[in-house]
Amino acid sequence: MxxxxxxxxxxxxxxxxxxxxxxxxxxxxxxxxxxxxxxxxxxxxxxxxxxxxxxxxxxxxxxxxxxxxxxxxxxxxxxxLGILFQDDLLFPHLTVAENLAFALPGGMGRAAKEGLIQAALAEAELPGHGARDPAGLSGGERARIALMRTLLAExxxxxxxxxxxxxxxxxxxxxxxxxxxxxxxxxxxxxxxxxxxxxxxxxxxxxxxxxxxxxxxxxxxxxx
CATH class of the missing domain: 3.40.50.300 (P-loop containing nucleotide triphosphate hydrolases)
Structure with missing residues (x-):
């Protein structure tokens, strides 16, 4: 379709x-x-x-x-409708992985969530960055994580x-x-x-x- x-x-x-x-x-x-x-x-x-x-x-x-x-x-x-703004709007009190998890349904199992988060990190060319503080990422890295968070909401x-x-x-x-x-x-x-x-x-x-x-x-x- x-x-x-x-x-x-x-x-x-x-x-x-x-x-x-x-x-x-x-x-x-x-x-x-x-x-x-x-x-x-x-x-x-x-x-x-x-x-x-x-x-x-x-x-x-x-x-x-x-x-x-x-x-x-x-x-x-x-x-x-997913939307991406000028500012990445990542939550400063959450890790990169927790920011990505925010877009996922609440009823999803832990293993399923973890699989989607790791796949999103790989797609953003940031494998292994899940535990990082968003403030420690570059502007381009933050932008990619913001997009992947938007897309994880399907x-x-x-x-x-x-x-x-x-x-x-x-x-x-x-x-x-x-x-x-x-x-x-x-x-x-x-x-x-x-x-x-x-x-x-x-x-x-x-x-x-x-x-x-x-x-x-x-x-x-x-x-x-």
Whole structure:
């Protein structure tokens, strides 16, 4: 089955003033969609609404469909949308392994959890790092652990809120490739928001520009 994430007729207002939209688009697995725009254009707000955490003062209209199911009104934990932010948001009081375990179901047995954690560490190219303090990891290592924690929750689509912005140029290029490869392996639709054209080029697929009037999609070239 080809997974698909659709947003239909989405409009967002800030204190009753139009902020974003209307937006209609579909994101198929293997063809990431990038929303490009400057700060204040509403792109991160859109992702917040999609995961069910719209801040006060903002109102939204529209629907979210995932694999044909309307998830708009579901509670956040049932939407099956994974999200990755600029900051890795690892818990400083937990080890790397405990951070990964946080994404796993509570009823899972200890051996099963340990197997998944060790597999995630290997996939992140950090075998043997489970007992480490997250503060002792490099920026790129923390970013990879944050992604693996998101993926361990088994989302059906992946939202990216400028997760490459705080990395240096070399790490940014490597992490982009890592993120898109892991999403492709899991057959996930990917919706990226960014202000960096290099992110859009690396993602490929379509790009929607939010700062040039009504949203219009155009293809982005692959490669950085």
């Amino acid at each position: 080809t997974r698909e994430l659709c947003i239909s007729g989405v409009e967002i207002d800030l204190h009753e003033a139009p902020l974003l939209g209307p937006i209609d688009c579909a994101v198929k697995a293997g063809w990431p969609l990038t929303l490009m725009g400057p700060s204040g254009s509403g792109k991160s707000t859109l992702l917040n609404w999609m995961v069910g955490s719209l801040p006060p003062g903002l109102t939204a209209r529209g629907r979210i469909l995932l694999d044909g199911d309307d998830i708009t009104d579901l509670p956040p934990h049932r939407r099956r 989302p059906k689509a992946l939202l990216l809120d400028e997760p490459f912005a705080k990395l240096d140029v070399a790490l940014r290029e490597r992490f982009r490739g890592f993120v898109f490869a892991k999403a492709a392996e899991r057959n996930l639709p990917v919706l990226l928001v960014s202000h960096d054209p290099a992110d859009s080029a690396a993602a490929g697929g379509l790009t929607i520009h939010l700062d040039k009037g009504p949203p219009a999609a155009k293809p982005a070239e692959r490669g950085v």
